[in-house]
Amino acid sequence: MSLFKKLFNKETTQMSKKVNLAVIYYSSNGTNFQMAQWAAEGGRKAGADVKILKVAETAPQSVIDGSPSWKSHLEETKNIPTVSLADLEWADAIIFSMPTRFGNLPAQMKQFLDTTGGLWAQGKTVNKVVSAMTSAQNANAGQEQTILQLYTSMYHWGAIVAAPGFTDPSVFVAGGNPYGTSVTVDQNGAMKEDVRAAAEHQAKRTVTIAGWVINGLGQ
Numbered sequence: 528m529s530l531f532k533k534l535f536n537k538e539t540t541q542m543s544k545k546v547n548l549a550v551i552y553y554s555s556n557g558t559n560f561q562m563a564q565w566a567a568e569g570g571r572k573a574g575a576d577v578k579i580l581k582v583a584e585t586a587p588q589s590v591i592d593g594s595p596s597w598k599s600h601l602e603e604t605k606n607i608p609t610v611s612l613a614d615l616e617w618a619d620a621i622i623f624s625m626p627t628r629f630g631n632l633p634a635q636m637k638q639f640l641d642t643t644g645g646l647w648a649q650g651k652t653v654n655k656v657v658s659a660m661t662s663a664q665n666a667n668a669g670q671e672q673t674i675l676q677l678y679t680s681m682y683h684w685g686a687i688v689a690a691p692g693f694t695d696p697s698v699f700v701a702g703g704n705p706y707g708t709s710v711t712v713d714q715n716g717a718m719k720e721d722v723r724a725a726a727e728h729q730a731k732r733t734v735t736i737a738g739w740v741i742n743g744l745g746q
Contacts, residue, residue, distance in 0.1 A: 548575040549618035569727030573734035580610035620737035630669030652684035656737035670709035701725035
């Protein structure tokens with residue numbers, strides 16, 4: 528019996544503690560909010576307790592006012608809770624979703640991560656199971672680099688990165704990014720690939736691995 532099958536059998540027969548999944552996103556026009564919702568659905572299908580949380584908007588209001596879609600999206604999502612450090616403590620698994628900014632994390636996500644030093648110093652980020660998703664306006668705009676930049680911070684956390692790899696056909700349909708689901712969008716914000724199944728699969732995989740970790744099933 529393969530190691531994966533052994534772990535799967537343990538997962539289905541010995542799982543006791545439900546996984547807490549935090550889906551943390553930043554979105555200015557709605558793409559990553561949509562991806563976060565799909566990931567949350569995948570997490571629920573995998574049996575997790577799920578929270579969808581946004582990072583705080585830090586862009587000047589004058590800039591936001593200059594973009595009707597940005598301003599509209601913020602209004603539409605004003606009731607989504609803003610992530611706190613307490614949410615990170617609660618979570619066993621975390622999925623981040625954010626657009627790429629010049630091949631790097633958006634400042635809003637980076638600023639939130641920069642507030643987690645206290646948790647890190649207390650060892651409270653260790654063994655969180657994490658994964659990441661992203662978007663950009665063209666296929667070579669830094670999607671892979673953005674996800675890998677996020678994972679670099681996770682290595683410092685002592686977290687366990689659960690990349691999707693090529694573990695499901697949906698990864699290929701979504702463009703074949705093994706580091707995390709990524710999508711390209713047109714100038715109107717419409718997605719050019721169908722990534723729903725990939726986002727759901729990535730969440731299910733993340734929750735499954737987190738379940739192994741918190742229940743000691745990989746030992």
